[in-house]
Amino acid sequence: MSESQKRPTVAALLNVRRGREAIEFYKKALGAVERFCTESPDGAVVAQLAIGESEFWLADESPEHENFSPEALGGSTARMVLVADDPDAVFESAVAAGAHCVSPMADQRYGWRVGRVADPFGHHWEIGKPL
């Protein structure tokens, strides 16, 4: 939690395989900043990232503690909604960094311009802005 945010706060923590690689991906693909990272002797990481002022976490999966990666379950149970002034640029950056396009950027009937990608770790991102 940043000092500028008043409690209570909520942020998602994404379970992944190859956590260290995931941190670098989110930095490159989405402009995330690493705020905190701790690494276990076995190489598993827990990291706090931020995109703008919004924080999220990622951690290497630990199925024994009910922390499953999308690769383990064959799908994801949450997606991330990223709102940006230039969502097309973020979308292109994500795809260039290795995300795959699920739905291309398009104006939606509900009044948003949105596209959707799946990142290399199986998490899905809706990238858009209200029109």
Add this chain to the structure above:
Amino acid sequence: MSESQKRPTVAALLNVRRGREAIEFYKKALGAVERFCTESPDGAVVAQLAIGESEFWLADESPEHENFSPEALGGSTARMVLVADDPDAVFESAVAAGAHCVSPMADQRYGWRVGRVADPFGHHWEIGKPL
């Protein structure tokens, strides 16, 4: 996105079964506020909630669009980190509303007081604060 937040912003969207019931649960259990909700003719909802100034979304699952609930996959691929001034009270409220205790509130060696619950929709919440 609230007007007070500068872009870019990121917020999680939780896939659930029984979306309407989930909204009421998060209000009662965690003090969430409903900011926006749209309902399809078939009863499926997409809702934006907030806890404090932190936003999150929930939506009824749609496996045909790769939106899986924890009930569909038998686990969840993200958890929610809720930081509160009185995490014990939030934890108790969640359990009283029907969440089940995964790990009771306890001071952790990494300097946080944290407990963990699974909500009735299969999403996990770590509730805590830095010590």
